[in-house]
Amino acid sequence: MRAPGQDDLGSVLVGLLHADxxxxxxxxxxxxxxxxxxxxxxxxxxxxxxxxxxxxxxTPGELEKIRVHVAAxxxxxxxxxx
Numbered sequence: 001m002r003a004p005g006q007d008d009l010g011s012v013l014v015g016l017l018h019a020d021x022x023x024x025x026x027x028x029x030x031x032x033x034x035x036x037x038x039x040x041x042x043x044x045x046x047x048x049x050x051x052x053x054x055x056x057x058x059t060p061g062e063l064e065k066i067r068v069h070v071a072a073x074x075x076x077x078x079x080x081x082x
Contacts, residue, residue, distance in 0.1 A: 010041040017047055026054045027066060034070040039077075 013036050020029035033051035036043050043051070055063065 009039065010036065013039075013041065014044065014047070017043070017051070021047065021050055027058075027062065030054055030058065030063075031066050031069060034066065035073060038070060038074050 013032050017029055017032040017036065020026070020032055030051055033043060033047070033055075058066075
């Protein structure tokens with residue numbers, strides 16, 4: 001696992017996750033959480049627990065939509081332009 005402070009992306013995603021949860025934007029928070037997980041960043045315990053709770057109560061359809069968006073984002077990030 002990489003600590004979020006190791007580069008700008010991790011720090012930005014943790015900041016967005018924190019803001020999402022504070023504002024009650026739990027679907028966006030789950031998306032940012034899964035982005036952090038996909039990039040192997042450590043997620044602060046309090047934020048991780050809140051996201052895991054929301055994932056457990058998320059409908060399968062909602063969760064699938066979020067996972068599709070995260071997978072597309074990850075594919076875009078891994079693209080080498082060829």
